[in-house]
Amino acid sequence: MDAPRITVDHTRCVGNAQCVTLAPAVFRHNEAVQSEVVDPSAAPLELILKAARFCPTSAIRVESASGAVLFPAS
Amino acid sequence: MTHDQDDLFAPDVIADPYRYFGQLRETDPLHWNARSQLWIVTRYDDLIWLVRHHELFSSAVIGSDQRPPYPPIDPEDRGLFDEVRHFRSDQLVEQDRPHHTVMRGAVHEYFTPTAMEEWRPFVRAAVGELLDAVQPTGWMDVLQALAAPLPVRIITRMMGVPNEDREYLRELADKLLYINRGEPYRMKPLMEGIRAMIAYVEPRVATRAAHPEDDFISVLAGAEQAGIFTRHQVLVNTALLLFAGHETTMNLICNGTLALLRHPDQWAALCADPEGLARLATEECLRYDPPVKSTQRIAVADVERHGKLIKRGDRIRWFMAAANRDPRAFSDPDRFDLSRSPNPHVSFGSGIHYCLGATLARVEGQEVFRALAERFPKMRLASEDLEYQPSIQFRSLKSLPVTWT
Numbered sequence: 001m002d003a004p005r006i007t008v009d010h011t012r013c014v015g016n017a018q019c020v021t022l023a024p025a026v027f028r029h030n031e032a033v034q035s036e037v038v039d040p041s042a043a044p045l046e047l048i049l050k051a052a053r054f055c056p057t058s059a060i061r062v063e064s065a066s067g068a069v070l071f072p073a074s
Numbered sequence: 075m076t077h078d079q080d081d082l083f084a085p086d087v088i089a090d091p092y093r094y095f096g097q098l099r100e101t102d103p104l105h106w107n108a109r110s111q112l113w114i115v116t117r118y119d120d121l122i123w124l125v126r127h128h129e130l131f132s133s134a135v136i137g138s139d140q141r142p143p144y145p146p147i148d149p150e151d152r153g154l155f156d157e158v159r160h161f162r163s164d165q166l167v168e169q170d171r172p173h174h175t176v177m178r179g180a181v182h183e184y185f186t187p188t189a190m191e192e193w194r195p196f197v198r199a200a201v202g203e204l205l206d207a208v209q210p211t212g213w214m215d216v217l218q219a220l221a222a223p224l225p226v227r228i229i230t231r232m233m234g235v236p237n238e239d240r241e242y243l244r245e246l247a248d249k250l251l252y253i254n255r256g257e258p259y260r261m262k263p264l265m266e267g268i269r270a271m272i273a274y275v276e277p278r279v280a281t282r283a284a285h286p287e288d289d290f291i292s293v294l295a296g297a298e299q300a301g302i303f304t305r306h307q308v309l310v311n312t313a314l315l316l317f318a319g320h321e322t323t324m325n326l327i328c329n330g331t332l333a334l335l336r337h338p339d340q341w342a343a344l345c346a347d348p349e350g351l352a353r354l355a356t357e358e359c360l361r362y363d364p365p366v367k368s369t370q371r372i373a374v375a376d377v378e379r380h381g382k383l384i385k386r387g388d389r390i391r392w393f394m395a396a397a398n399r400d401p402r403a404f405s406d407p408d409r410f411d412l413s414r415s416p417n418p419h420v421s422f423g424s425g426i427h428y429c430l431g432a433t434l435a436r437v438e439g440q441e442v443f444r445a446l447a448e449r450f451p452k453m454r455l456a457s458e459d460l461e462y463q464p465s466i467q468f469r470s471l472k473s474l475p476v477t478w479t
Contacts (some may be wrong), residue, residue, distance in 0.1 A: 011418055012414040012418075013418070014422075014423075014424040014425065014428045015126045015424060015425050015426070016425065016426060016428045017425075018182065018427050019425075021175060021179070030434075032122075032126075033126035033127070033425065033465055045240075048149060053186055053187075053188050054183065054431065055187075056182075056185075056186070056187065056428055056429075056430075056432055057187075057428075057432075058187050072188075
């Protein structure tokens with residue numbers, strides 16, 4: 001399966017570190033201690049969706065390779 | 075300005091923290107307060123830098139600080155203070171990594187935005203019931219009628235305690251509010267509240283450990299069985315839920331209502347579209363007059379900033395109330411503007427300790443401001459004579475009388 005498209009909204013990300021703790025191969029913190037995506041294919045989709053759901057500011061958006069929104073639910 | 079003695083509890087600083095801390099932000103962004111022996115951080119960028127570098131600044135503020143409390147307490151209460159310190163050092167908010175990651179991991183899922191959204195119908199119903207009770211009278215003290223009882227209803231439900239115990243827990247919550255007040259006698263009511271709270275929760279934890287349900291005590295009891303929390307930590311953090319969610323939400327509701335009523339054009343805008351503007355309004359209320367003015371860290375290494383040396387062991391207080399008005403981060407920061415978006419205020423902190431209950435607070439604020447605008451578009455202040463609690467941490471009105479007839 002093609003890797004999902006993951007975006008992190010830096011106007012929302014507060015560096016709470018849920019995503020980098022749950023999926024450290026996918027997310028890492030930059031110098032400002034905000035999350036960025038390093039490899040969207042480095043973890044199962046289920047774990048990526050969990051990381052998005054655990055974000056306390058809902059900063060993470062996940063789409064399928066074809067563009068369907070997987071998180072947040074509408 | 076007559077703050078040569080740096081009295082953080084001076085009546086004019088309590089009444090209007092924005093002027094004093096705003097001036098510090100512009101003239102001395104890393105200020106040494108000799109009187110309270112601590113650094114004061116007021117700029118947005120500095121605050122973000124400080125809270126996101128948890129490896130430099132420890133959250134074990136009460137547990138590791140051997141200095142006497144500020145402002146001073148009655149000398150005979152030193153023993154009580156030690157007891158308070160023992161209690162508070164087991165709070166989640168006092169933990170550093172690596173333990174913090176594991177402890178927060180055990181409770182975080184309960185508080186995700188998705189999970190908290192499911193509480194909206196309950197919150198909406200509770201707001202409705204509380205307002206039904208006062209609507210015919212034509213006036214209310216927002217604090218007593220709405221802001222204080224609402225979070226207690228929600229938290230007691232989360233704790234899974236019976237409705238008939240609500241009043242008792244509200245009494246305990248009132249005692250726990252002394253945790254960051256300035257009165258010299260504050261250790262007595264605080265410790266009374268803590269002891270009673272522990273005594274109330276203890277048998278419930280034992281029951282839930284044996285028969286888990288879907289409440290928060292069961293989550294903590296499960297974390298104890300998994301070896302993540304000690305029993306003492308379970309008790310302490312159940313109590314933490316009550317006071318962390320109580321005064322903060324009270325202040326959001328009161329300070330937000332006050333800001334809305336003091337800006338009639340913004341109140342009119344909300345009344346014209348309560349459902350559509352409730353979210354933005356809540357964020358702007360949080361930014362403009364935040365429930366928590368400041369909180370604290372302790373340096374664990376020597377750190378230089380603004381040409382000054384913060385030494386290992388130094389106390390640092392950071393003021394969200396000042397950072398939220400930083401013109402470097404927000405345009406026209408002293409303007410209360412419901413259309414502000416994005417609104418990256420720091421009222422819930424930032425970094426690994428970002429408020430666990432942030433989404434719940436947001437849902438409560440949104441439901442309250444929406445309901446007030448729908449029901450009482452003619453609402454106005456019934457008194458301009460408003461007073462705040464003498465706290466360095468909380469921005470707490472003592473009452474907020476309003477009328478709508």
